[in-house]
Amino acid sequence: MKRFLLSKLLPLIGFLLLWQISSLFFNQLILPSPLAVFGKILVIMKSLTFYSALLVTLLRALGGLIIALSLGIFIGFAMHFSKAVSALMHPVIITLQSLPIISWLLLALIWFDSSVIPVFIVAVSTIPIIILNVYEGLKEVSGEYLELVTFYKLDFRRCLQGLYLPSIATYIISAYKIIIGLCIKTSVMAEVIARVKQGIGTEMNLAWINIDTAEVLAYTVLIVFFTFATERLLTFIFSGTLRNYQ
């Protein structure tokens, strides 16, 4: 508890103090005080619109993640088992990783209806991470275990369940915190730019148009908080599975 106070709470209080003092020197529109932002957070959290917007944003992030996972696992497997696919996909992944998300966004604005754009953006930005983790995970399956498989002529299904999936799981699980944060952030960003009809991004955009800086910051704090909460919730739900693969 003492450690927690020292390592987490004190820096936070220091930061808030610094913020409070700085805000005294600026206009409320440029830098609102932490108290003003806190007030906004309370107001936002009392409204039902916020929760439906949050749900929509999280669902979009989830949708993109599911697409990325299914495609990424499939491609990762194909790359592992076929040299040709691996040779073909490596440059594609590198390109995917280095392409600025804004390019995807601009293209998506041309290609898609606004409400699916965040799903698409989440999918394209997480898919390289998933593919690489699956690919590395499969590479890590030790030759010693594969010898068991060839010796006892185990079928592919058993090999998948007993060897490949657990090995991938350890890799994806070790990256899941980064992945979840990324999904939620990109989902909100795409919502803002695509001007979707509903979502946290929509609310943020509205606050920005109204030049309500306190509200923009309030949503920022809420996103950080709910990303953290989602992470914790998932850790809790999957803790059994997590332990299984460690």
Place this chain on the structure above:
Amino acid sequence: MIRISNLTKSFGAHTVLKSLNLHIGFGTTVLLGPSGSGKTTLLRLIAGLDKNYQGEIDSEKMRMSIVFQEDRLLPWKTLRHNIEFILPRDKVNQERINHITESLKIQALLDSKPFKLSGGQKRRCAIARGFIYPSDIVLMDEPFSSLDLYLKLKIIADINILLEKEKRNLLLVTHDITEALLLADEIIIFKQTPVTEFQTLKLDLPKNERMLQSSVFTEWERRIYEYLLSDKES
């Protein structure tokens, strides 16, 4: 039962087995030899894990199971699931798993994961896995190396009972003379590398621990040392 003719195996320029002719009969055969003499290499060839060799290995389509020199237990599976993992779907027999793990004294650990176990406990699980698999011959590569003497004697006794009861064959690789004498019907001794010649000893000893104190045992031990230490080669 397993017929090896004119077998040559090299790793690059390093020849380990050279024009080897060997017949492994029914019962328990022990491959004895110093470290690096090519025992594991031969076992892997017989197991079909290495197909890169010259000559012929005919194992008459016998069903084999294997206990590797390493445990090879999947870290994310319990011991029970590790055992079931290699079994054909219709051959998963909990009674048999319970029986064999009980005689190896790991039954109580069946639902634990490998990381919670000692080296010897994992070893015993690997041994159990090899025996639970319905094979005609069990191949084992230095399976007792991490076990203490008492446990080793106990497990060897249990293995002898099991082999007798189920009429199964065993091909065991070791460099421990006591182990060899307690288990073998026949001992094949490698000495020089590359292996071309070897000594075959047919044994007819009572397979129990009391034999260790008898003069027959010391006599056999003496003969093995005599062969290993003779400088006839070169």
